[in-house]
């Protein structure tokens with residue numbers, strides 16, 4: 001796929017100091033098969049990501065896309081739907097030539113996922129593409145369906161002998177959620193690994209594809225000044241926030257079954273915690289990085305029934321005011337049962353019981369319909385041991401705080417104490433700031449662009465390994481069960497607010513939640 005002449009290009013992979021010296025495998029010729037090809041994720045994220053990869057010349061010479069979904073439709077109709085989705089959701093205005101070239105290689109297979117004939121027809125489409133290319137083509141099967149279909153599709157791929165292919169690589173990309181309990185995750189892993197080898201499997205957590213999340217590692221391990229401070233001797237607490245101003249929109253069917261703990265904490269937020277707490281990997285390879293993350297998860301004690309009221313808080317949004325308008329409460333949203341006890345806010349206090357972190361609280365919180373959208377990690381250092389200034393001068397001295405803002409206004413800021421100009425020694429906090437937007441003028445690729453190419457390339461560094469996903473569930477599972485046993489009513493917080501008062505119960509004396 002060539003980039004149309006004269007189009008501006010951006011650097012697809014900003015140079016990563018950790019990857020320096022590591023050879024990036026080229027993307028081999030591939031057929032990408034998306035199950036759930038007419039779903040929301042495909043339209044909003046996957047197709048626009050593929051277009052932008054095509055635009056950057058980052059797709060292989062031979063690239064084909066096959067959409068699989070239930071409804072009957074002609075290849076041509078599916079192509080028009082793809083075009084419409086790309087025009088609506090791409091981060092760039094599409095170039096007609098690039099788009100046309102991409103869509104020429106798109107086909108559609110209709111049928112229900114448990115119907116064996118779907119896989120026979122799919123195999124024929126794959127073989128035809130290959131015969132036309134005159135060489136074996138790698139195959140990547142992307143499961144972007146409701147999770148109930150994951151085992152069905154995997155089994156059918158196995159029975160149809162599509163899980164392996166002579167002379168080429170076959171890969172399986174699995175969307176979240178990977179199970180809804182620890183038992184389900186284990187069972188799904190068992191079924192996946194009965195057909196595929198772990199090296200073929202790419203479990204998606206789209207946070208890992210975000211530039212700013214990868215930058216946490218660059219920031220920690222490419223700068224010598226932080227490592228000596230990065231431990232319990234200097235760090236007082238860590239606070240990780242993923243707040244959203246939006247409600248659940250049209251996703252009631254999924255969300256009411258999931259809730260905030262499963263939707264964001266079990267996956268994205270525990271991954272952020274791992275990036276903060278992990279030991280430096282020996283090299284930036286999939287196994288080394290994932291080994292270190294698993295060690296962090298294993299060092300977090302599994303909550304007991306007695307711990308849970310002390311370390312976990314949940315709540316639900318009530319009607320309020322957000323984005324300049326009055327908005328309904330969660331149980332008044334379309335599709336949500338009036339007596340739903342699903343949490344839209346969850347906060348945990350976790351500990352990482354190892355040599356580096358023992359005794360440092362990791363506060364983690366997420367909520368829908370709070371004051372604004374912000375994802376950040378705030379690392380608060382211990383206060384200075386002694387103030388040499390007069391009592392009056394000491395007013396306003398606060399511990400140093402390092403804040404990594406993942407979105408929006410991506411950047412890093414460090415809170416320092418500085419003297420206010422004047423004749424007296426009065427200190428107040430000031431911020432030293434680095435902003436992505438001004439330091440790098442190029443637009444960051446979307447997470448899915450990076451993840452799709454990495455999966456096609458066979459690089460699993462930014463994907464969750466089987467033991468890692470189970471280790472994440474090990475922490476959340478007891479809370480999921482405890483909350484299910486004591487259904488409610490849940491504490492409420494007003495839409496557009498800072499979240500529930502109850503979240504303060506988790507904090508040590510003197511700690512406070514940062515303003516959202």
Ligand code: BG6
Nearest residue numbers: 176206242244263264268375407
């Ligand atoms: C998804 C959740 O995984 O992540 C959504 O299902 C959530 O509920 C989204 O809104 C947040 O992602 P981002 O990239 O907007 O932070």
